[in-house]
Amino acid sequence: MYLKLMRTQETYAMKASLLSVILVLLLLIIFTGTSVGQQAPKRYVAITLDDLPVVCQCENDAERMEITEKLIATFKKYKMPILGVVNEQKLESNGIVEPARVALLQKWLDAGYELGNHGYSHKNINEISFEDYKNEILKGERVTRALAQKAGLPYRFYRHPYLSAGDKLQIRRDLDSFLKSHNYVIAPNTITYQDYTFSGAYDAALRKGDMQLAQRIREAYLPYTLSRWEAAEKQSIALFGREIRQILMVHANRINADAFDEVAKAMQDRGYVFISIDEALKDPAYARPDTFDGKVGVTWLSRWSAEQGKTFSGGTPVPEFVREAAR
Ligand SMILES: [Zn+2]
Numbered sequence: 001m002y003l004k005l006m007r008t009q010e011t012y013a014m015k016a017s018l019l020s021v022i023l024v025l026l027l028l029i030i031f032t033g034t035s036v037g038q039q040a041p042k043r044y045v046a047i048t049l050d051d052l053p054v055v056c057q058c059e060n061d062a063e064r065m066e067i068t069e070k071l072i073a074t075f076k077k078y079k080m081p082i083l084g085v086v087n088e089q090k091l092e093s094n095g096i097v098e099p100a101r102v103a104l105l106q107k108w109l110d111a112g113y114e115l116g117n118h119g120y121s122h123k124n125i126n127e128i129s130f131e132d133y134k135n136e137i138l139k140g141e142r143v144t145r146a147l148a149q150k151a152g153l154p155y156r157f158y159r160h161p162y163l164s165a166g167d168k169l170q171i172r173r174d175l176d177s178f179l180k181s182h183n184y185v186i187a188p189n190t191i192t193y194q195d196y197t198f199s200g201a202y203d204a205a206l207r208k209g210d211m212q213l214a215q216r217i218r219e220a221y222l223p224y225t226l227s228r229w230e231a232a233e234k235q236s237i238a239l240f241g242r243e244i245r246q247i248l249m250v251h252a253n254r255i256n257a258d259a260f261d262e263v264a265k266a267m268q269d270r271g272y273v274f275i276s277i278d279e280a281l282k283d284p285a286y287a288r289p290d291t292f293d294g295k296v297g298v299t300w301l302s303r304w305s306a307e308q309g310k311t312f313s314g315g316t317p318v319p320e321f322v323r324e325a326a327r
Helices: 002-034 061-077 099-110 130-139 144-150 169-181 195-208 211-240 254-269 277-281 300-307 320-326
Strands: 043-052 082-086 114-117 246-251 272-275
Touching: 043 099, 043 277, 061 099, 061 254, 082 099, 099 114, 099 144, 114 144, 130 169, 195 211, 195 246, 195 254, 195 320, 211 246, 211 254, 211 300, 211 320, 246 254, 246 277, 254 272
Parallel strands: 043 082, 043 246, 043 272, 082 114
Antiparallel strands: none
């Protein structure tokens, strides 16, 4: 009898422990099950926007504001930390700073996004004298620096217009020390694409009222951008044996206002986590010394490729019908 009771107790204890094991397993399935649909974070990217306040075929500042608000809404939706760089000439009309244009920059700052300098009038370092280029930098910060300060945000970054840092190593070095002496940090990029061609075509189609063409351009944008992402990921592995933290450079334009939501979603599906440029720059890839003396491509991936004697195509070209529509 006593033995039987012991056995029953043992059976109960065994059943209880078996039940708790099942319970733990069930909980594990429930918790891991919720993340099955989401890819584990394994890729990182910082998003940067060029040519602020807006680059578009806009007829008035209300249109510019609409594009600005749409862009910011998308970036907020995906919780993207953004760096936007400004061409201050675009704040002016007949040499006078327009408050309605300054209000566009204020929108970015109100959203908590950092602004930087992209040269006063978007001049290429290879096409003007070094003295003029330095003046472009100093002239390019007069409004934005004060606005950023008032908003309590830093003003630190410089992005080269046309992503051209100078074809000669000595010029790049001289420029780097000039920028350093004015407390600027260079904003590199590893992924870029001709969003401006798509946006020009899209703007033109909308102006003509050709909604069908506008839609076709918009639909072609996503697969085009994805091919560029894929190329940058592959090149990163070819150069570093791993996927580095990428920095995307696109423009504050209409195609991104209307289609960046789809791009962002696709990036998330590729496993991208959106980080700040500061977080991206912690990747040791960006600390590599710049030693290549010759014509360099427009992204840091192109520059690193040239250093290693490797070719880099950057991805598929813009479809011909989009080029045609942009003309
Ligand atoms: Zn630019």
